[in-house]
Amino acid sequence: MTEIAVELTFPDDMELLEIKTSEGTLSFQGKHLGTVDNERDGRPRWAELELYKYVSTDPGEVIESRVLGNVKTYGRQMYLLHTMGHSVLYHKKNGCNKGVLVPVEDFPKRAEFPEYLEPCPECRPPDWSKMENGTVMELEVIRHLIYKCATAVDLLAELRRPGKKSCPGCGGVRGGQCARCRGKGWVPGPPTLSAPGARLVEMVKFKDDDIRKAASTTRKL
Numbered sequence: 001m002t003e004i005a006v007e008l009t010f011p012d013d014m015e016l017l018e019i020k021t022s023e024g025t026l027s028f029q030g031k032h033l034g035t036v037d038n039e040r041d042g043r044p045r046w047a048e049l050e051l052y053k054y055v056s057t058d059p060g061e062v063i064e065s066r067v068l069g070n071v072k073t074y075g076r077q078m079y080l081l082h083t084m085g086h087s088v089l090y091h092k093k094n095g096c097n098k099g100v101l102v103p104v105e106d107f108p109k110r111a112e113f114p115e116y117l118e119p120c121p122e123c124r125p126p127d128w129s130k131m132e133n134g135t136v137m138e139l140e141v142i143r144h145l146i147y148k149c150a151t152a153v154d155l156l157a158e159l160r161r162p163g164k165k166s167c168p169g170c171g172g173v174r175g176g177q178c179a180r181c182r183g184k185g186w187v188p189g190p191p192t193l194s195a196p197g198a199r200l201v202e203m204v205k206f207k208d209d210d211i212r213k214a215a216s217t218t219r220k221l
């Protein structure tokens with residue numbers, strides 16, 4: 001059986017957009033809803049989140065939705081969440097295994113923010129700028145993740161992180177002998193929006209009815 005692809009039409013407020021990722025460029029008909037950059041603020045790692053609405057043009061794509069089950073996405077308006085993990089850390093070779101091996105002379109062009117590079121406080125590499133050419137160290141590079149979400153509920157789920165709640169065994173006392181939390185003071189709790197995720201939702205919920213509805217549902221406790 002041959003399926004004839006239906007000619008897709010796109011909403012007037014969408015245009016051809018492109019985003020660059022580590023695995024090449026993504027091109028799609030969509031619109032930008034918002035970007036949150038929780039900014040470095042002294043931390044060596046931080047996140048940036050970009051949200052788009054787009055129309056899927058992939059005739060064979062099926063994705064799993066928490067509310068709709070398996071969804072054929074062709075022609076459907078979807079959410080595209082692009083997260084970027086930024087870092088200014090570098091490590092010793094065979095240090096923490098969190099970066100890519102780069103000779104120090106290439107650090108200025110491979111690092112996202114070469115002027116702010118910081119040695120990892122755990123493996124404590126020597127100052128990269130004082131090392132001889134050819135010395136290889138592990139450089140953390142930008143990490144892109146792409147999430148395609150069929151509904152606003154799925155989008156909000158992607159923005160949540162495993163939660164923590166005060167340990168009922170020790171009442172949240174850190175460093176004790178509590179076997180339940182092993183001295184951490186907390187145990188896993190219900191997932192909650194990450195801080196940048198919450199800011200993104202606040203930013204976009206007045207631009208997108210479905211996100212507003214998904215973010216304002218009543219949950220029974």
Ligand SMILES: [Zn+2]
Nearest residue numbers: 091096120123
């Ligand atoms: Zn390290």
Ligand SMILES: [Zn+2]
Nearest residue numbers: 167170178181
């Ligand atoms: Zn405890």
